[in-house]
Amino acid sequence: MTASPAPVISEGYRKQQQELHLNPDYGVASIGFAGLVAQVLSRNGAKTLSDYGAGKQNLRKALEARGVEVGYAAYDPAFPEYGEPQPADLVCCIDVLEHIEPEFLDNVLSDLERITVRHGFFSVHTGPAGKVLADGRNAHLIQQPIAWWRERLERHFAIEHLVEAPGGFFVIATPRPD
Secondary structure: OOOOOOOOOOHHHHHHHHHHOOOOOOOOHHHHHHHHHHHHHHHHOOOEEEEEOOOOOHHHHHHHHOOOOOEEEEEOOOOHHHOOOOOEEEEEEEOOHHHOOHHHHHHHHHHHHHHEEEEEEEEEEOOOOOOEOOOOOEOOOOOOOHHHHHHHHOOOEEEEEEEEEOOEEEEEEEEOOO
16 A cells, blocks of 8 residues: 555644653543444444554454454554555544644545545544643644534545534545546
């Protein structure tokens, strides 16, 4: 698999993310979505999962704890040892998009589009985070309403389901037809 065609993070922000991930309470949102992800995998017959913004791979751990067997690939620029993002039947991007530097959001969405073979499961928190970056910014660099996010996602995906949740939403999406 070739590298992402465009940058998805600045070097300074990558270092801040690496520092944040030292906190055991950072990057745990995917655990709460594991049951729903397991259902999406099962209902769609997905055999492979790409966890985009995997952090400490808590989604993999939570799925394994549920007995879910799936070919798992992790990607997170804060963990270069994971390698490049891999195409998969189901691409999960959980509590990640709101953390993206605004100037790189389109590149990240294009990257997600590039690797989503059948379905995408993307969750977004629309308000401020409880954590602050070392430079004083809120950890949610993009705080926008659902309509704003939907417009951007629909440039890359067909949205099958959009579900509002406390503080944000999640979507199940498919690649846009060519």
